[in-house]
Amino acid sequence: MNNTQLLLSVSTGLFCIGLVGVIVRRNLLVMLMCMELMLNGVILSLVTLSQQAASATGAVLVFLVFVVAAAEIAIAVPIVLLLARRKHTLDADAFSDLKG
Amino acid sequence: MEQALLWFFALAALVGGALMLVLRHPMRVALALIASMMSLAGVYAMLGVHVIAVFQVLIYVGAVMVFMVYAIMLLDVRDPSFTHRYSGYLLPGLAGLAVLAWTFFHTIGNSPLQAGASPATTAFDVQPFSAAFLNDFWLYFELTSVLLLAAVVAAIAILKARRGNHE
Numbered sequence: 001m002n003n004t005q006l007l008l009s010v011s012t013g014l015f016c017i018g019l020v021g022v023i024v025r026r027n028l029l030v031m032l033m034c035m036e037l038m039l040n041g042v043i044l045s046l047v048t049l050s051q052q053a054a055s056a057t058g059a060v061l062v063f064l065v066f067v068v069a070a071a072e073i074a075i076a077v078p079i080v081l082l083l084a085r086r087k088h089t090l091d092a093d094a095f096s097d098l099k100g
Numbered sequence: 101m102e103q104a105l106l107w108f109f110a111l112a113a114l115v116g117g118a119l120m121l122v123l124r125h126p127m128r129v130a131l132a133l134i135a136s137m138m139s140l141a142g143v144y145a146m147l148g149v150h151v152i153a154v155f156q157v158l159i160y161v162g163a164v165m166v167f168m169v170y171a172i173m174l175l176d177v178r179d180p181s182f183t184h185r186y187s188g189y190l191l192p193g194l195a196g197l198a199v200l201a202w203t204f205f206h207t208i209g210n211s212p213l214q215a216g217a218s219p220a221t222t223a224f225d226v227q228p229f230s231a232a233f234l235n236d237f238w239l240y241f242e243l244t245s246v247l248l249l250a251a252v253v254a255a256i257a258i259l260k261a262r263r264g265n266h267e
Contacts, residue, residue, distance in 0.1 A: 023193035
């Protein structure tokens with residue numbers, strides 16, 4: 001296994017762990033953190049492949065993804081706080097009436 | 101030596117991610133995620149991508165995770181979701197994980213990847229990154245500032261909505 005395969009395997013491993021975390025965990029904040037883990041896995045694959053291509057474009061793209069992640073978390077955490085204030089719980093099952 | 105460190109950081113990132121699935125309290129999950137992110141920063145530093153390693157520590161661990169830790173500390177510790185870790189989707193989720201991981205690893209193992217990612221080359225220093233960022237990608241730089249402004253406005257709007265419901 002060479003380095004590219006190692007890093008891409010770690011990247012997909014992180015993505016899978018994050019996806020499963022979003023599905024199986026109950027706590028809303030933990031689900032958010034698992035989403036961050038998915039994003040980290042994708043960023044790792046982006047860095048690996050752009051480092052292989054030796055271009056600065058990949059680094060710029062990774063920086064933009066960082067900014068988007070910061071904006072995402074700045075909106076998502078107040079939404080979670082709002083939901084927690086409304087139902088007095090962080091359990092995702094308490095919001096199953098959103099199914100319609 | 102660099103090769104061993106690269107393996108160490110990669111495995112530490114995976115272990116941190118796996119701990120996130122197992123640990124019970126959100127604060128411990130946040131600490132596991134921080135450990136995983138720091139290990140990823142180590143991976144980036146081993147790859148010679150120092151700009152990204154610094155951004156990973158500054159933006160992710162320094163800003164995003166500190167915000168998340170604040171949110172965890174604001175909320176109630178005796179929440180029922182803190183004691184029961186898993187939802188009813190545990191078995192389907194694990195089955196889906198097995199299928200997805202097998203597909204990914206099978207694809208990676210069979211794809212003709214070059215062995216190019218080496219731990220010694222310095223591809224991105226700060227200087228070429230800054231030149232590319234502000235010469236070629238200035239429009240995206242401006243667009244991200246608009247995005248951040250929109251995020252701030254949206255967060256304020258959410259807080260206003262909360263206050264309006266309580267009155």
